[in-house]
Amino acid sequence: MMASGGEPPATKVVLLLVPHMDASFHAALRGRFRVLDFFASSERSPLPAFLAAAAAAPEPPRAAIVVGAGLIPVDAAFLDAVPSLRCVTCLAAGVDFIDLDECARRGVVVANSGRVFSADVADHAVGLLIDVLRRVSAAERFVRRGLWRVQGDGYPLGSKIGGRRVGIVGLGNIGSQIAKRLQALGCTVFYNSRTRKDSVPYRYFTSVHDLAAESDVLVVACALNKATRHIVGKDVLEALGKDGVIVNISRGANVDQAELVRALQEGRIAGAGLDVFENEPGAPGELFSMDNVVMTPHVAVFTAESMSDLRDHTIANLEAFFSGEPLLTPVLPHSPVM
Amino acid sequence: MMASGGEPPATKVVLLLVPHMDASFHAALRGRFRVLDFFASSERSPLPAFLAAAAAAPEPPRAAIVVGAGLIPVDAAFLDAVPSLRCVTCLAAGVDFIDLDECARRGVVVANSGRVFSADVADHAVGLLIDVLRRVSAAERFVRRGLWRVQGDGYPLGSKIGGRRVGIVGLGNIGSQIAKRLQALGCTVFYNSRTRKDSVPYRYFTSVHDLAAESDVLVVACALNKATRHIVGKDVLEALGKDGVIVNISRGANVDQAELVRALQEGRIAGAGLDVFENEPGAPGELFSMDNVVMTPHVAVFTAESMSDLRDHTIANLEAFFSGEPLLTPVLPHSPVM
Numbered sequence: 001m002m003a004s005g006g007e008p009p010a011t012k013v014v015l016l017l018v019p020h021m022d023a024s025f026h027a028a029l030r031g032r033f034r035v036l037d038f039f040a041s042s043e044r045s046p047l048p049a050f051l052a053a054a055a056a057a058p059e060p061p062r063a064a065i066v067v068g069a070g071l072i073p074v075d076a077a078f079l080d081a082v083p084s085l086r087c088v089t090c091l092a093a094g095v096d097f098i099d100l101d102e103c104a105r106r107g108v109v110v111a112n113s114g115r116v117f118s119a120d121v122a123d124h125a126v127g128l129l130i131d132v133l134r135r136v137s138a139a140e141r142f143v144r145r146g147l148w149r150v151q152g153d154g155y156p157l158g159s160k161i162g163g164r165r166v167g168i169v170g171l172g173n174i175g176s177q178i179a180k181r182l183q184a185l186g187c188t189v190f191y192n193s194r195t196r197k198d199s200v201p202y203r204y205f206t207s208v209h210d211l212a213a214e215s216d217v218l219v220v221a222c223a224l225n226k227a228t229r230h231i232v233g234k235d236v237l238e239a240l241g242k243d244g245v246i247v248n249i250s251r252g253a254n255v256d257q258a259e260l261v262r263a264l265q266e267g268r269i270a271g272a273g274l275d276v277f278e279n280e281p282g283a284p285g286e287l288f289s290m291d292n293v294v295m296t297p298h299v300a301v302f303t304a305e306s307m308s309d310l311r312d313h314t315i316a317n318l319e320a321f322f323s324g325e326p327l328l329t330p331v332l333p334h335s336p337v338m
Numbered sequence: 339m340m341a342s343g344g345e346p347p348a349t350k351v352v353l354l355l356v357p358h359m360d361a362s363f364h365a366a367l368r369g370r371f372r373v374l375d376f377f378a379s380s381e382r383s384p385l386p387a388f389l390a391a392a393a394a395a396p397e398p399p400r401a402a403i404v405v406g407a408g409l410i411p412v413d414a415a416f417l418d419a420v421p422s423l424r425c426v427t428c429l430a431a432g433v434d435f436i437d438l439d440e441c442a443r444r445g446v447v448v449a450n451s452g453r454v455f456s457a458d459v460a461d462h463a464v465g466l467l468i469d470v471l472r473r474v475s476a477a478e479r480f481v482r483r484g485l486w487r488v489q490g491d492g493y494p495l496g497s498k499i500g501g502r503r504v505g506i507v508g509l510g511n512i513g514s515q516i517a518k519r520l521q522a523l524g525c526t527v528f529y530n531s532r533t534r535k536d537s538v539p540y541r542y543f544t545s546v547h548d549l550a551a552e553s554d555v556l557v558v559a560c561a562l563n564k565a566t567r568h569i570v571g572k573d574v575l576e577a578l579g580k581d582g583v584i585v586n587i588s589r590g591a592n593v594d595q596a597e598l599v600r601a602l603q604e605g606r607i608a609g610a611g612l613d614v615f616e617n618e619p620g621a622p623g624e625l626f627s628m629d630n631v632v633m634t635p636h637v638a639v640f641t642a643e644s645m646s647d648l649r650d651h652t653i654a655n656l657e658a659f660f661s662g663e664p665l666l667t668p669v670l671p672h673s674p675v676m
Contacts, residue, residue, distance in 0.1 A: 185461060282487030295482065304495045
């Protein structure tokens with residue numbers, strides 16, 4: 001096969017394993033790389049066949065772009081299927097579905113979305129917190145159903161934001177941005193993370209349980225990994241207590257969802273603001289009738305501006321890889337991310 | 339009638355013209371004042387008869403407590419009906435339904451809720467702003483209807499909060515608190531008010547029209563009076579433009595609601611977050627099907643904590659009045675409030 005004039009160098013072959021991507025992102029990738037797009041074909045072959053064909057090509061892919069939803073786990077089997085891969089770039093901060101140890105063992109570098117989404121996720125977390133405490137979405141339903149006109153004033157009181165003690169689980173890029181916003185709202189910020197940060201003025205807790213016991217609101221903002229899976233379980237919910245509120249903008253599996261649902265059903269916690277769930281897409285139906293719960297469909301990262309930033313950031317990581325330069329936002333095994 | 343041991347001095351007679359009031363507020367008032375409660379009687383006499391009876395009593399009321407909803411306008415007719423009144427305390431920051439000139443002419447002092455609600459209203463304004471830009475309530479409906487599970491990912495993108503130019507109409511207690519929160523969210527704050535404030539770093543606009551033209555979001559936080567009624571009308575909405583968003587947490591009549599509804603229907607502005615409306619209770623039915631509108635039932639002040647603060651503040655104002663001391667939060671004709 002001969003390279004024609006404007007065609008990108010054939011060695012820059014990228015596997016694209018992303019179901020939804022806007023046109024400008026697609027165009028930007030195709031302008032720079034030879035893109036093998038799994039989700040593009042209308043008569044799509046199964047993933048193993050697609051990967052086998054890619055791997056057997058004269059110029060097999062050296063990089064892959066994957067999404068954070070974990071649709072396609074990057075595990076030993078995946079890496080075995082495409083042994084030419086040397087770089088995986090993830091369109092999310094959380095890389096819980098990527099086996100970082102396996103990647104490291106095979107010399108595959110991994111990049112995530114870095115800080116591209118941090119501000120948007122922090123904004124969404126604060127929006128969920130205000131929404132739950134001040135009953136915004138519930139009040140919205142009350143108005144939209146015409147009940148305000150019929151029932152008049154006397155809608156149930158919300159809770160004041162100022163003065164609330166908010167415990168943040170994971171004080172990475174996102175957690176730090178959440179903390180900054182909460183300070184402007186007059187909240188007292190506490191945190192738990194793997195290590196104490198000397199650079200921040202917030203009180204540190206070595207355990208999530210103790211953090212929950214001292215907090216009115218627990219905001220989960222840590223990466224999902226073996227150590228954090230179900231880090232908010234029955235005992236932490238119990239420590240948070242019946243006036244406590246959970247906000248989760250990280251990964252659904254950081255919270256034991258079955259326990260959370262039970263605690264909400266039994267009034268053992270006061271409410272929840274959730275952008276992420278176990279078994280997405282979809283949220284537990286038991287929550288659909290609860291006015292003290294606010295649910296969004298994993299959109300904390302979804303703004304037009306962040307998608308444009310993500311495009312530029314992803315291309316910059318791939319260009320760095322193909323040029324033999326260090327990645328902009330490498331993720332190593334056991335490195336703190338999010 | 340002889341005063342018994344624990345009875346409050348009979349001269350501290352207070353007209354209570356408040357339909358909804360929690361038990362602790364009632365109890366606190368009755369512990370200190372002789373309360374004539376218009377809304378308490380189950381077989382309620384019409385207001386004129388109630389006021390006439392109060393005025394004709396051996397010890398007529400010298401103070402009145404009124405609500406912000408403007409249920410009972412404090413105008414010349416009202417003041418004529420109870421000529422013994424010398425003090426009106428309002429359970430709101432906005433006193434648009436009180437004729438301040440008439441009160442001043444008759445030597446009736448007026449107090450409002452001061453800063454009791456400022457933080458809560460500012461929090462709610464920020465909640466509405468995040469909600470509209472990030473589509474929280476709309477996303478909530480999408481999840482709650484089970485559409486996420488059925489349709490999967492690909493929910494429409496929201497807009498980034500950071501970098502937005504937010505114009506605040508009225509930089510009083512509430513507007514200032516909103517500005518502080520918006521700065522933490524990375525917004526650029528502009529403002530309009532009757533006079534430029536030398537103490538703030540935000541860019542000042544002499545006209546609301548010019549403010550709207552330079553802003554992505556217009557937050558209405560001014561008092562309602564003759565000068566501000568419909569201050570956001572057709573021309574201001576046009577200046578704000580099709581990508582612009584309105585947030586109103588002040589009074590419904592500060593916005594020309596019919597024009598706002600038309601602008602939303604015709605896509606001439608991008609969205610609205612509204613806690614207040616013309617002709618409350620109730621919001622325009624035309625908005626009920628719009629995903630770019632968030633509506634709450636005039637609850638920006640409603641937290642358990644602010645209600646407790648309001649109780650203490652109101653009693654302090656009344657105690658000051660009955661002791662011949664200056665009110666804590668007097669409102670004079672043409673004084674900037676909110």
